[in-house]
Amino acid sequence: MKQLNELATPFATVAESSDLPGQDLPWLQALRQRALTQFSTAGLPAKKQEDWKYTSLWNLSQHPFTHQAVESTVDAAQVEDLALLDDAYRLVIVDGVYVATLSQLDDLPVGLTVRPFSASLDSVKQQLGQQVALDKVGLTALNTLLMKEGVMVHVAADTVVDKPIELLVINSGATADLATHLRNMIVLDVNAQATVVEHYVGVTDGVNFTNVVSEVVLAEQTELFHYKLQQESHQAFHIATLAAKQAAGSQWHTQNITLGGKLSRNDVHSRLEGEQSHTTMDGLYLLNDEQHADTHTRIDHLVPNTTSNELYKGVLNDECHGVFNGKVIVHQDAQKTDSNQYNHNLLLSRGCAIDTKPEMEIYADDVKCGHGSTVGQLDMDQLFFLRARGLDDVTARSLLTHAFAVDVLARLPSETIRQALSAVIEQRLPRGEKS
Amino acid sequence: MLEIKNLHASVDGKDILKGINLTVKPGEVHAIMGPNGAGKSTLSNVLAGRDGYEITQGSVTFQDEDLLALEAEERARRGVFLAFQYPVEIPGVSNIYLLKAALNAVRTHQGLEELDAMDFLTLVREKLKLVKMDEDFMYRGVNEGFSGGEKKRNEILQMALLEPTLAILDETDSGLDIDALKTVSEGVNALRSADRSIVMITHYQRLLDYIVPDFVHVLSDGQIVKSGDKELAKELESKGYSWVHAEGPAA
Numbered sequence: 001m002k003q004l005n006e007l008a009t010p011f012a013t014v015a016e017s018s019d020l021p022g023q024d025l026p027w028l029q030a031l032r033q034r035a036l037t038q039f040s041t042a043g044l045p046a047k048k049q050e051d052w053k054y055t056s057l058w059n060l061s062q063h064p065f066t067h068q069a070v071e072s073t074v075d076a077a078q079v080e081d082l083a084l085l086d087d088a089y090r091l092v093i094v095d096g097v098y099v100a101t102l103s104q105l106d107d108l109p110v111g112l113t114v115r116p117f118s119a120s121l122d123s124v125k126q127q128l129g130q131q132v133a134l135d136k137v138g139l140t141a142l143n144t145l146l147m148k149e150g151v152m153v154h155v156a157a158d159t160v161v162d163k164p165i166e167l168l169v170i171n172s173g174a175t176a177d178l179a180t181h182l183r184n185m186i187v188l189d190v191n192a193q194a195t196v197v198e199h200y201v202g203v204t205d206g207v208n209f210t211n212v213v214s215e216v217v218l219a220e221q222t223e224l225f226h227y228k229l230q231q232e233s234h235q236a237f238h239i240a241t242l243a244a245k246q247a248a249g250s251q252w253h254t255q256n257i258t259l260g261g262k263l264s265r266n267d268v269h270s271r272l273e274g275e276q277s278h279t280t281m282d283g284l285y286l287l288n289d290e291q292h293a294d295t296h297t298r299i300d301h302l303v304p305n306t307t308s309n310e311l312y313k314g315v316l317n318d319e320c321h322g323v324f325n326g327k328v329i330v331h332q333d334a335q336k337t338d339s340n341q342y343n344h345n346l347l348l349s350r351g352c353a354i355d356t357k358p359e360m361e362i363y364a365d366d367v368k369c370g371h372g373s374t375v376g377q378l379d380m381d382q383l384f385f386l387r388a389r390g391l392d393d394v395t396a397r398s399l400l401t402h403a404f405a406v407d408v409l410a411r412l413p414s415e416t417i418r419q420a421l422s423a424v425i426e427q428r429l430p431r432g433e434k435s
Numbered sequence: 436m437l438e439i440k441n442l443h444a445s446v447d448g449k450d451i452l453k454g455i456n457l458t459v460k461p462g463e464v465h466a467i468m469g470p471n472g473a474g475k476s477t478l479s480n481v482l483a484g485r486d487g488y489e490i491t492q493g494s495v496t497f498q499d500e501d502l503l504a505l506e507a508e509e510r511a512r513r514g515v516f517l518a519f520q521y522p523v524e525i526p527g528v529s530n531i532y533l534l535k536a537a538l539n540a541v542r543t544h545q546g547l548e549e550l551d552a553m554d555f556l557t558l559v560r561e562k563l564k565l566v567k568m569d570e571d572f573m574y575r576g577v578n579e580g581f582s583g584g585e586k587k588r589n590e591i592l593q594m595a596l597l598e599p600t601l602a603i604l605d606e607t608d609s610g611l612d613i614d615a616l617k618t619v620s621e622g623v624n625a626l627r628s629a630d631r632s633i634v635m636i637t638h639y640q641r642l643l644d645y646i647v648p649d650f651v652h653v654l655s656d657g658q659i660v661k662s663g664d665k666e667l668a669k670e671l672e673s674k675g676y677s678w679v680h681a682e683g684p685a686a
């Protein structure tokens with residue numbers, strides 16, 4: 001059997017041949033070289049690694065991907081259709097390529113910079129790669145080796161951005177088996193506030209591979225509302241790493257919604273490095289047919305007086321498989337940490353499965369921490385109640401499923417985004433007769 | 436309207452209803468009393484179409500249809516309404532949403548247009564007044580965090596809105612304070628009409644002072660062992676159920 005790290009070779013060839021940005025920047029070339037060395041030794045993570053116990057990348061490793069996109073035909077009307085938000089600053093990437101004509105970045109307010117990654121290399125230099133460990137899993141190394149496009153968001157000190165920023169990543173299906181390695185960088189300077197939506201959409205049901213790394217740097221007293229909505233094709237591979245470093249008084253509120261992908265993996269990580277900093281790490285995975293979605297989260301409480309709330313919910317149907325592994329680490333110095341972490345799952349079929357493991361490692365003694373997970377089915381009393389009021393079985397089940405799922409959405413304040421996400425989720429539920 | 440003949444039902448092989456006979460004509464109000472565990476809620480659930488009961492014998496006819504052949508939602512749309520003994524909480528589904536979905540299900544079945552938002556709200560406000568409930572309750576999850584009495588009022592609100600043909604009230608009076616009991620009774624009485632029937636299950640004679648029944652039945656160990664008029668309830672109140680047992684099953 002081929003070892004997963006043999007993959008290094010074809011990907012390395014891609015690195016040599018393709019038109020990666022920053023070929024003229026020595027610091028970036030050095031970084032890519034380190035990534036190549038790392039990826040060549042480590043390869044893709046294998047199931048024998050504890051963090052990858054339930055998720056096999058074998059099929060991914062065996063799939064013949066291409067890195068060269070042909071021109072796509074996505075037009076403005078389609079973009080309007082696919083976008084989550086009507087009123088937002090928008091950066092659009094189609095098949096891995098930034099499309100200025102489809103983006104809406106003309107009237108950015110003072111203090112806000114939103115640019116394609118490829119045009120921001122100098123400004124990301126200081127922070128690029130600081131939030132993620134190159135050596136931990138091969139996928140970050142692979143991303144670093146081949147990263148080509150993405151979004152760079154910078155919010156200057158004291159700026160409160162008036163509208164959400166939507167990064168819309170479209171896989172049009174024009175290029176079969178396309179692999180894209182996206183790199184996003186979100187930086188908020190002191191006292192800044194912003195809302196960012198990362199939105200990944202597949203237009204067809206073709207195979208593609210999205211490998212994205214998003215890095216977040218939050219200075220003192222900043223607040224970032226950070227949504228991610230993943231609606232890729234049910235044949236897609238979607239691998240995402242999302243990592244933040246938080247200074248004192250900063251707040252990072254994440255909401256991570258997984259609807260698409262045949263195989264998806266999310267690694268979400270926050271480091272609470274300054275006092276009074278806070279992380280909300282929420283998410284929802286709604287899976288059916290043979291989807292496999294793996295979420296690994298980690299929150300490091302490193303200093304005293306930090307807080308975190310985490311709630312992930314899962315709705316599983318058909319033959320799908322969900323994995324949730326949450327780790328909260330309260331380090332020795334992190335007295336007065338207040339942290340809770342929950343994972344609740346609703347199983348709608350016999351064929352689906354969930355492996356859930358919320359974990360806390362606590363090395364400080366004066367802390368308030370709670371965690372837990374549940375796996376359950378629809379409540380028969382509730383179902384009968386709704387049917388006894390005239391709602392048909394399918395509608396009643398959908399309504400209860402929706403109710404189970406969407407309370408996650410209510411944990412962040414934006415009503416507009418909540419409603420938009422709620423509508424997207426509703427579309428995914430089975431429909432009953434019109435009642 | 437409703438004709439129950441020799442109805443036997445069991446759960447997990449355990450016989451609970453053991454030959455119920457009951458005929459309810461349009462406009463009538465029937466009270467069913469009986470000791471705990473007699474099978475009163477089971478009867479309500481079987482009539483409303485809850486899954487999990489095996490009907491081993493007998494039949495139920497509702498407006499010339501075989502009621503037992505219909506799904507729960509089909510019964511509801513034909514006008515069978517069960518006010519639950521223990522109304523369930525449904526966080527995440529707002530009361531107003533439930534009311535709207537329920538009303539539209541009935542209206543669609545009747546071949547009527549769905550009400551538009553304005554008309555619906557006007558109607559709901561009118562019914563809220565009837566059961567003396569605050570509009571705030573509409574925007575909370577169904578029964579979520581409601582007190583016991585509020586849940587019962589909410590059941591009556593749903594009934595008032597849906598205007599069922601046959602209302603089965605399972606201990607709607609239990610857990611109500613005196614004022615609430617009056618309000619709920621007014622709600623039920625407002626619904627009384629020549630073409631509507633009510634079956635109410637209760638442990639207390641007190642309710643029957645407010646909603647005066649045409650018939651009173653005693654259900655014990657899965658059978659109706661005695662039937663009479665409202666005087667029967669008074670007799671039960673003073674003598675207890677052992678008195679009925681001593682007399683033996685009704686002929």
Ligand SMILES: Nc1ncnc2c1ncn2[C@@H]1O[C@H](COP(=O)(O)OP(=O)(O)OP(=O)(O)O)[C@@H](O)[C@H]1O
Nearest residue numbers: 446447449451469470471472473474475476477478
């Ligand atoms: N799902 C079930 N499984 C086993 N036994 C059941 C089930 N449902 C009802 N029973 C039993 O059937 C009997 C009748 O229950 P039911 O709830 O109908 O009584 P009830 O007359 O409504 O009593 P109460 O006055 O206390 O409300 C009880 O002994 C109860 O334990």
Ligand SMILES: [Mg+2]
Nearest residue numbers: 475476477520
């Ligand atoms: Mg009962």
